Structures are given as structure tokens and as C-alpha cells.
Amino acid sequence: MSYKMILVDSTEPVGLITLNRPEALNALNGELMNEMTQALRGFEADENIRAVVITGSPKAFAAGADIKEMQDMNYVEAYMKDFITANWEEATRCRKPIIAAVAGYALGGGCELAMMCDFIIAADTAKFGQPEIKLGVIPGAGGTQRLTRFVGKSKAMEMVLTGRMMDAEEAERSGLVSRVVPADDLVDEALKTARKIADLSLPSVMIAKESVNKAYETTLQEGVMFERRVFHSLFATEDQKEGMAAFAEKRTAKFKHK
Numbered sequence: 404m405s406y407k408m409i410l411v412d413s414t415e416p417v418g419l420i421t422l423n424r425p426e427a428l429n430a431l432n433g434e435l436m437n438e439m440t441q442a443l444r445g446f447e448a449d450e451n452i453r454a455v456v457i458t459g460s461p462k463a464f465a466a467g468a469d470i471k472e473m474q475d476m477n478y479v480e481a482y483m484k485d486f487i488t489a490n491w492e493e494a495t496r497c498r499k500p501i502i503a504a505v506a507g508y509a510l511g512g513g514c515e516l517a518m519m520c521d522f523i524i525a526a527d528t529a530k531f532g533q534p535e536i537k538l539g540v541i542p543g544a545g546g547t548q549r550l551t552r553f554v555g556k557s558k559a560m561e562m563v564l565t566g567r568m569m570d571a572e573e574a575e576r577s578g579l580v581s582r583v584v585p586a587d588d589l590v591d592e593a594l595k596t597a598r599k600i601a602d603l604s605l606p607s608v609m610i611a612k613e614s615v616n617k618a619y620e621t622t623l624q625e626g627v628m629f630e631r632r633v634f635h636s637l638f639a640t641e642d643q644k645e646g647m648a649a650f651a652e653k654r655t656a657k658f659k660h661k
């Protein structure tokens with residue numbers, strides 16, 4: 404598979420996708436999103452890959468959807484294409500863990516893409532925002548919903564209504580990013596974290612991801628019951644036996660992902 408707008412690399416067990424459209428600050432056009440969808444599907448299908456990192460450039464993770472591509476679109480076209488959702492949500496369909504490693508601008512669709520990943524590690528240069536209101540529209544790839552869940556109504560409302568950007572320190576304080584690292588270390592840190600996850604038992608990692616995501620979609624009682632049932636199911640894996648035996652024998656577990 405050849406890609407023009409992203410770079411795809413993998414050093415098992417981690418897959419790396421680097422958005423690579425520097426002339427437009429990684430603005431997310433249809434072609435780039437199609438390529439990313441293909442790459443994510445490839446990693447999802449590859450049994451040697453157990454975690455994925457998506458990153459951009461030092462200046463921009465992504466400056467949003469491609470404004471020039473959509474500026475002349477009319478309502479019927481947007482509706483008929485189901486514009487934005489059609490090829491934008493692959494990250495949310497992946498069952499393997501995905502880390503967004505964000506440096507520079509993550510605006511509009513860039514911020515939305517980062518929020519579709521399982522967690523965000525930010526460089527100290529990162530700037531997050533939903534500036535669509537300044538273009539006469541609103542976020543269309545989940546920004547009003549996901550940002551509100553991350554940072555709460557007041558901050559999300561201010562950012563969506565004014566287009567104000569949030570720096571990395573504020574993003575960490577508000578719960579949008581899991582941690583902030585020096586820009587020069589961003590990709591290494593994200594890959595190191597991805598490798599740490601990939602060394603764990605893949606079934607339990609995938610089930611943990613599913614369980615945390617359930618918290619967004621259900622009542623507390625149903626979520627807790629879901630967690631208990633999938634927790635029970637992990638006692639059927641060889642990795643549970645290995646993980647607990649390794650603890651008892653004071654050695655490092657060697658998981659087989661089954």
C-alpha cells in the first residue's frame with residue numbers, strides 16, 4: 404500500500420501513522436482521511452500490531468478539516484455524503500489502543516481526531532481548539548460532544564463559542580490530555596507508552612478499552628455490570644494465569660495474547 408499524505412511505519416508491536424501534509428499544516432482532506440482509514444484498518448488486521456500512535460509535525464498535529472476543500476460545498480452534497488462522518492471515524496472503530504501524540508496545532512477536526520483516540524499525550528507546544536465558529540459553522544466531527552465530556556460544559560462552551568485555543572498546560576489541567584512532555588521527546592514518549600501497552604495481554608487491553616468507553620455510553624449501574632462480566636471473562640484467558648503466576652513467582656509475565 405502506498406500513501407501520499409501520511410507516513411506509515413511499524414516496529415512490531417507498534418504501528419505509527421504520521422500525518423504528512425506540511426504545506427497545509429496537515430489539514431485533513433478526503434484523500435488524507437481515506438489513507439488514514441486504510442492504515443488503521445491494516446494495523447487492526449495485523450496480528451503483530453498491538454498498539455497504534457497517530458502524530459503530526461512539530462508545527463501541527465492537524466489544523467482541522469481542509470477549509471478550501473469544503474468551502475463551496477452545499478447542503479445537499481454535505482448531507483448526501485454524510486460529510487465528515489463517512490471516513491472520519493475509523494479511529495473510534497479500532498479495538499486496539501490508539502494514542503494521539505500532539506505537537507503544535509490541533510484545531511477543529513485535528514482536535515476532534517485527537518479526541519477520537521484513546522488518550523492524548525501532548526508536547527508542551529500543543530494548542531487545542533474548536534475554531535469552527537469563526538468560519539460560520541460548528542464542529543462537525545464530534546467536537547461539541549467529546550470536548551464537553553473531557554473538559555466540562557463551561558470550558559467547552561467557551562472554546563466552541565469563541566474559538567479560543569487552549570495550551571498544553573491548560574489541556575492537562577482540564578483533563579483533555581493525559582500528560583505533557585517536552586516537544587523533542589513527544590514521539591519517543593508516545594512510542595514508549597504504546598510499547599508498554601503492547602507488552603501487556605492484548606485481550607485484557609482491548610477489554611479494558613471497551614470497558615472504559617462504556618462509561619461514555621451507559622448508566623453507572625449498567626457500566627459496572629458490564630465491567631464485572633468482562634472481568635469474569637478474562638479468567639478464561641491463558642494470560643490471566645500467566646499474569647498472576649508471574650506475580651506470585653516474582654518474575655515478569657510473558658503474555659501470549661490469548
Ligand SMILES: CC(C)(O)CC(=O)SCCNC(=O)CCNC(=O)[C@H](O)C(C)(C)COP(=O)(O)OP(=O)(O)OC[C@H]1O[C@@H](n2cnc3c(N)ncnc32)[C@H](O)[C@@H]1OP(=O)(O)O
Nearest residue numbers: 426427428430466467468469470471510511512542543544
Ligand atoms: C471537521 C470540522 C467539521 O469540525 C470542521 C473543521 O475542522 S474547520 C477547520 C478548523 N480549523 C481552522 O479554522 C484553523 C485554520 N488555520 C488557521 O487558523 C491557521 O492556519 C493557523 C492558526 C493554524 C496557523 O497559522 P499560520 O502559522 O499563520 O499558518 P497559515 O499561513 O495560516 O497556514 C499555512 C498553510 O496551511 C493552510 N491551512 C492551514 N489550515 C488549513 C485548513 N484547515 N484547511 C486548509 N488549509 C489550511 C493555509 O491556508 C496555508 O496555506 P497557503 O494558503 O499559504 O497555501
